[in-house]
Amino acid sequence: MNDVLLIRPPDSFGPADHHVLASVAQGPGSKILDLTRLPAVPINIAAIVTAGWSAPKGSVARLAIVLELDVWAVARMMTAEPIGRLREQGTDLRVLYRTQLEAGLVHVWIKEGLEPAGELTRTLEQLDTVWAGSPLAANVVDAYGELVAADESPSKPLHLARLASIALKFCDQRRSLDYARKALRATMDRSDAVANHARALAQAVSQKLLAQH
Numbered sequence: 001m002n003d004v005l006l007i008r009p010p011d012s013f014g015p016a017d018h019h020v021l022a023s024v025a026q027g028p029g030s031k032i033l034d035l036t037r038l039p040a041v042p043i044n045i046a047a048i049v050t051a052g053w054s055a056p057k058g059s060v061a062r063l064a065i066v067l068e069l070d071v072w073a074v075a076r077m078m079t080a081e082p083i084g085r086l087r088e089q090g091t092d093l094r095v096l097y098r099t100q101l102e103a104g105l106v107h108v109w110i111k112e113g114l115e116p117a118g119e120l121t122r123t124l125e126q127l128d129t130v131w132a133g134s135p136l137a138a139n140v141v142d143a144y145g146e147l148v149a150a151d152e153s154p155s156k157p158l159h160l161a162r163l164a165s166i167a168l169k170f171c172d173q174r175r176s177l178d179y180a181r182k183a184l185r186a187t188m189d190r191s192d193a194v195a196n197h198a199r200a201l202a203q204a205v206s207q208k209l210l211a212q213h
Contacts, residue, residue: 005029014040018045030062030111031060033066035065035066046082050082053089055091057089062109065093065096067096069099070139070140079095099123099126100116124162124166128165128166131170137170140166141175157190158183161201164179164201181202187202
């Protein structure tokens with residue numbers, strides 16, 4: 001499995017063309033469907049792409065559907081049924097997000113079966129500094145909150161502080177305050193660069209929250 005088939009539909013691709021994705025996905029070999037450039041992707045895209053799956057058993061070892069962060073945050077909650085159904089057909093399905101693709105993690109999973117890491121530090125930094133927000137912002141924050149809760153890396157305090165900042169910009173004060181407090185608690189006995197950065201960011205968020213009252 002040296003080559004990875006990367007499929008990027010044109011921007012003009014719409015709902016009427018989803019059957020084409022389903023047909024392409026069932027072609028022989030593992031592949032990546034990069035849907036991040038499409039203007040609108042339904043949150044049940046995994047079910048749509050895998051509907052009527054009839055590929056010979058084992059002919060598609062792995063299939064990755066890559067989405068923008070906000071769409072992924074919601075779509076990932078609707079993947080259990082298609083993942084289970086394709087597993088019975090010898091296909092491993094994952095719904096992943098853009099920064100995992102950009103970091104090469106999706107390709108590694110396709111080639112070697114190694115679970116793609118979350119790329120939390122880079123992703124949260126992008127969400128905090130360059131993201132323009134989305135109507136699904138609360139879903140994005142909650143989805144990453146679950147990932148950060150399971151994170152055991154030294155960067156966890158910074159991840160919590162980033163979530164506090166993102167929540168303040170795009171969601172609500174309650175979420176923001178909760179993450180800021182968690183970030184500060186996680187830095188209590190640390191004085192390294194990551195902890196100092198997290199502490200400063202969490203304190204800045206806390207100050208902004210106080211100023212709003």
